[in-house]
Structures are given as structure tokens and as C-alpha cells.
Amino acid sequence: MAISVFETVGRVEREAISAFGRFCIFCRSAFVWLVLGSTDRRNWRLLTPQMYEVGNQSLFVILITGLFIGLVLAVQAYGQLQSLGLEERLGVLVNLSVVQELGPVLAAVMLAGRVGGALVAELGTMNVTEQIDALRSMGSDPIRYLVVPRFIACLLMTPLLTLFSDLTGAIGGWLITVQMYGVASEPYWYFTAEAVEPWSMWTGFIKSLFFGGVIALISCYKGFTCRPGAEGVGRACTEAFVASLISILVLDFFLGLLLQSIYKAVWGFTPLL
Amino acid sequence: MSVPTNHHPIIEFRGVSKRFGSLVVLDRMDLRILPGQTTVIIGESGSGKSVMLKHTLCLLRPDEGEVYFEGARIDCLSEINLVPIRKNFGFLFQLGALFDSMTAAENIAFPLEEHGGFTPEEIQNVVTGKLRMVGLDGVQKKRPAELSGGQRKRVALARAIALSPKVVLYDEPTTGLDPVRADVINELIIKLKKELGVTGLVVTHDMASVFRVADRVLMLYQGRFRFDGTVDQVRCSSDPVVKRFVEGHASDEDLLSLQTGVSQ
Numbered sequence: 001m002a003i004s005v006f007e008t009v010g011r012v013e014r015e016a017i018s019a020f021g022r023f024c025i026f027c028r029s030a031f032v033w034l035v036l037g038s039t040d041r042r043n044w045r046l047l048t049p050q051m052y053e054v055g056n057q058s059l060f061v062i063l064i065t066g067l068f069i070g071l072v073l074a075v076q077a078y079g080q081l082q083s084l085g086l087e088e089r090l091g092v093l094v095n096l097s098v099v100q101e102l103g104p105v106l107a108a109v110m111l112a113g114r115v116g117g118a119l120v121a122e123l124g125t126m127n128v129t130e131q132i133d134a135l136r137s138m139g140s141d142p143i144r145y146l147v148v149p150r151f152i153a154c155l156l157m158t159p160l161l162t163l164f165s166d167l168t169g170a171i172g173g174w175l176i177t178v179q180m181y182g183v184a185s186e187p188y189w190y191f192t193a194e195a196v197e198p199w200s201m202w203t204g205f206i207k208s209l210f211f212g213g214v215i216a217l218i219s220c221y222k223g224f225t226c227r228p229g230a231e232g233v234g235r236a237c238t239e240a241f242v243a244s245l246i247s248i249l250v251l252d253f254f255l256g257l258l259l260q261s262i263y264k265a266v267w268g269f270t271p272l273l
Numbered sequence: 274m275s276v277p278t279n280h281h282p283i284i285e286f287r288g289v290s291k292r293f294g295s296l297v298v299l300d301r302m303d304l305r306i307l308p309g310q311t312t313v314i315i316g317e318s319g320s321g322k323s324v325m326l327k328h329t330l331c332l333l334r335p336d337e338g339e340v341y342f343e344g345a346r347i348d349c350l351s352e353i354n355l356v357p358i359r360k361n362f363g364f365l366f367q368l369g370a371l372f373d374s375m376t377a378a379e380n381i382a383f384p385l386e387e388h389g390g391f392t393p394e395e396i397q398n399v400v401t402g403k404l405r406m407v408g409l410d411g412v413q414k415k416r417p418a419e420l421s422g423g424q425r426k427r428v429a430l431a432r433a434i435a436l437s438p439k440v441v442l443y444d445e446p447t448t449g450l451d452p453v454r455a456d457v458i459n460e461l462i463i464k465l466k467k468e469l470g471v472t473g474l475v476v477t478h479d480m481a482s483v484f485r486v487a488d489r490v491l492m493l494y495q496g497r498f499r500f501d502g503t504v505d506q507v508r509c510s511s512d513p514v515v516k517r518f519v520e521g522h523a524s525d526e527d528l529l530s531l532q533t534g535v536s537q
Contacts, residue, residue: 042389125373126373130370131370131372131373133364133366133370134370134371134372137332137362138384138387138432138436139359140384141352
């Protein structure tokens with residue numbers, strides 16, 4: 001009994017480590033082709049439709065996400081800050097949260113669902129209908145042709161979309177605080193400008209760059225390795241979303257720690273309120 | 274009529290084995306494909322015919338054994354080094370495997386654009402020429418979803434021969450087609466051999482197709498070749514496994530499964 005438990009644990013562990021190893025090999029191939037293919041003009045032509053798909057097609061959902069983050073944050077925090085007489089500093093809390101944490105994370109979560117799901121479904125269907133094998137049989141590398149353009153598109157578009165999410169988040173916070181609760185506009189923006197530094201923006205951008213890359217790599221890998229049939233593609237979509245979500249949250253924590261320690265080392269600690 | 278074996282093979286398998294988990298699909302299999310012939314591999318569904326076919330251009334790699342093309346070992350080459358080898362092959366996949374996002378013309382132009390060295394006019398001419406060869410000139414702008422099953426297979430065949438390969442691999446080329454459309458594909462296989470001199474390797478369980486196109490027939494059974502001979506020899510084989518397959522009779526085990534309701 002005890003031996004079979006150990007056996008099962010060992011087998012599951014070995015499979016998990018093998019799967020992670022295969023994912024690492026897949027990522028290495030993507031990076032190798034990213035470098036090798038960068039000089040070939042044909043590869044750059046593949047990038048435009050992917051940037052349109054990831055960027056333009058996701059813009060609306062990202063704008064809505066950002067707006068509602070700003071609205072909800074302002075509604076939740078207003079009561080507490082007003083009781084302390086600090087309602088004019090509401091913009092500090094809302095905008096800093098949006099720019100550094102919630103904007104990048106929630107935009108990435110939405111992209112993991114919208115873009116990641118579409119990538120797994122597209123590549124998974126290509127895999128089960130032997131289109132990926134067809135690419136290889138014609139002497140074309142599917143990682144160069146399919147993965148690298150999608151990876152670059154996610155890498156470039158996620159920070160850009162996060163910028164739009166930050167913008168609508170700031171508008172949402174302003175709408176609730178200034179327009180709905182009647183807090184004076186000038187001190188609201190004054191305190192916001194004091195707290196939200198270029199470093200805060202950079203923190204958000206660096207995070208979203210990593211989030212975009214990780215969404216693309218996980219989704220493409222799951223599409224490439226999905227099992228045959230509609231169930232296989234569906235399962236791969238779910239697995240890719242869960243893996244992307246967990247990776248986003250884990251990366252957010254460690255990047256947050258790293259970037260904060262860099263800030264403290266360079267500029268020291270600054271109290272916000 | 275016996276099959277000549279004194280020529281140098283264009284494709285050769287030496288002791289190739291392939292397993293998926295505990296399932297042994299190919300078991301120390303040897304094979305020599307001679308140039309200019311159409312060789313047909315028959316076998317039951319799930320006997321490993323498609324797996325074997327994918328080993329010929331290293332879409333799958335053997336667990337053991339060696340694969341050779343024109344005398345050079347290829348199973349140990351990297352994907353990048355396989356590119357020039359794969360230019361010698363055309364692969365007609367079972368479901369066509371046309372790219373959904375491209376038109377018929379873009380699909381056929383794809384291998385030419387990928388390998389480079391062709392002007393847009395040359396690509397245009399090749400696309401028209403190959404489509405004319407499969408009798409489908411005029412469908413250039415149609416997407417795969419707008420084509421019938423038989424048309425998709427023919428466009429896929431046009432794409433497979435776009436680079437004028439030495440070897441064309443056909444994975445169940447007539448499966449899913451009505452007898453008339455299936456015969457069109459058979460005619461095309463014969464035409465490609467006659468007009469372009471291509472070596473054909475066909476995987477199928479359609480015996481009508483075997484009798485039409487084969488110069489040599491091999492039967493894959495339990496990971497190895499059970500039969501190797503000509504069409505006439507396969508017709509009058511006394512081997513019960515080969516005979517049952519050619520005549521299309523269920524085995525005693527299959528009949529027992531139907532009676533007991535339990536998989537044997």
C-alpha cells in the first residue's frame with residue numbers, strides 16, 4: 001500500500017518534471033529562432049497579422065477591464081480615506097494600484113483568456129489536423145513560422161495594452177472621486193502626480209512584458225502538444241489558462257519583490273500618505 | 274513477377290522500432306524502397322502504417338534503428354539539417370492538412386515561398402501548372418473550407434508536388450472519398466509516376482486502390498512486414514492474415530468480440 005503511494009507520487013513527479021523539461025526545450029527553440037530568424041524579412045511579414053490579432057482585437061476588452069478596476073477601487077477606498085480626511089489622496093491609492101499591480105495583472109489575465117485561448121485553439125486544431133506536421137514536411141520549422149511571431153506580438157502588445165488599461169483605470173478613479181463624490185480635481189491630480197513616478201510606470205511595463213511572453217509561450221506549447229479530438233483541444237485551452245494565470249501571479253510576486261528592492265536601493269523608501 | 278532488389282534503395286529502414294508508452298508500433302522493421310516504383314503498404318487500422326510513413330522523413334524519430342535516404346542516414350539529423358532532405362519529399366496527409374487561413378493558391382505557393390529562389394511569376398506558373406495537373410485550375414482563390422473532400426485532397430496533392438519532389442508519400446489517399454473520387458486520386462498517383470517519375474509510397478487499406486496503383490505490396494502486421502510481393506502475389510497469397518485482409522473478412526477474434534461483447 002505504502003509502496004504504491006510512493007510509486008504514484010514518484011511517477012506523477014517524474015511526469016511533471018519531464019513535462020517542464022519539454023516546455024523548457026520548446027522555449028529554447030523559440031528563443032533560438034527569435035535570434036536566427038530576425039534577419040529574414042519573410043519572418044517580419046508574419047508579425048503584422050499577429051500584432052493586429054493580439055493588439056487591436058483585444059483593445060476593447062482591455063479598456064473595459066481598466067475602467068472598472070479604477071471605478072471599483074475608488075468606490076471601495078473612498079469611505080475609509082474620507083473618514084481620515086484624506087479623500088484628496090484617493091488618486092494616489094487608485095492610480096498607483098492601477099499602474100503597478102492591478103492594471104498589468106488584470107490586463108494579463110484578460111489576455112490569457114482571450115489571446116491565450118485563441119492561440120491554443122488555433123494551434124491545437126492545426127496540430128490535430130496535421131497542419132503542423134505538414135509545415136515540417138515542407139521543410140519549414142513550425143516554431144519559427146507559428147510560435148515566434150505570436151511570441152513577439154504578445155511581448156510587444158501586452159505592455160501597450162496595459163498602458164490603455166492604466167489610462168482607463170485612471171479615468172475610472174477620477175470619475176468616481178471627482179465627478180461622483182465631488183473631491184476637488186486639482187489636489188486629486190497633484191497628489192497623484194507626486195506619488196506615481198516614472199518608476200511606477202516602468203514597474204507595470206516590465207511586469208506586463210514578462211506576462212505577455214509567458215502567456216504566448218504557455219499557450220503555444222499547449223497548442224503544439226494537445227491531444228487529438230475536440231476534448232483534447234478543450235482540455236489544452238483550460239490547462240493553458242490555468243498555467244498562465246498561476247504563472248502571472250507567481251511572476252507578479254517575484255517581479256514585485258525584485259523591482260521594489262531595486263527602487264529602495266536606488267531611491268530609498270518614500271511614504272505615500 | 275518478382276520485385277527487383279538489386280538496385281540501390283532511395284529509402285531504407287534498418288531495424289526500426291517505435292513505441293508509444295508500452296505499445297510497440299514498429300518492431301525492428303526493415304524496409305528498402307526502390308526508386309521509380311509505387312510501393313503500397315497495407316495493414317489494419319492502428320497497425321502503424323502512418324507512423325511508419327512519418328519515419329521516412331523524420332516527422333517521427335525511431336526509438337531504435339536507422340533511416341536512410343539515398344544512402345545517407347537521416348534519423349540522427351537536426352531539424353535544420355533535415356530541411357534540404359525534406360525538399361525531396363511530398364507528403365499527402367490523410368485529411369489534406371491544407372492551411373485553413375490560406376487560399377488554395379497560397380497553400381500551393383507556400384513551399385516555394387518558404388524555400389525561396391522563385392520570382393512571383395514563377396510561383397504563379399507553378400501554382401497554375403500543378404493545379405492543372407490535378408484537374409483543378411480555377412479554384413486558386415477558394416479556401417479549403419469551400420472545397421469538397423476530393424478537391425481538398427487534390428489541392429493537397431498539388432501542394433505536395435509543388436517542389437517537384439523525388440518521393441511522394443500518400444497517407445490513406447482515398448479514405449473518405451466516394452469510389453469515383455477515389456479513382457481520380459488513383460489515376461493521379463499513376464500519372465505522377467508516369468509523367469514525373471516520382472517514387473510513390475502509399476499507405477492504405479483500400480484494396481481497390483492497391484490493385485490500381487501498386488508495383489509492390491507490403492503488409493504491416495504487429496510491427497513488422499508480414500508480406501512483400503507484387504499485386505498478383507498478394508491476390509493469391511495463402512497466408513491467412515493476408516488473405517483475410519485482401520478479402521475483407523473479420524477475424525475469429527473480432528467475431529468472438531461481437532458475440533461476447535468483450536474486446537479480445
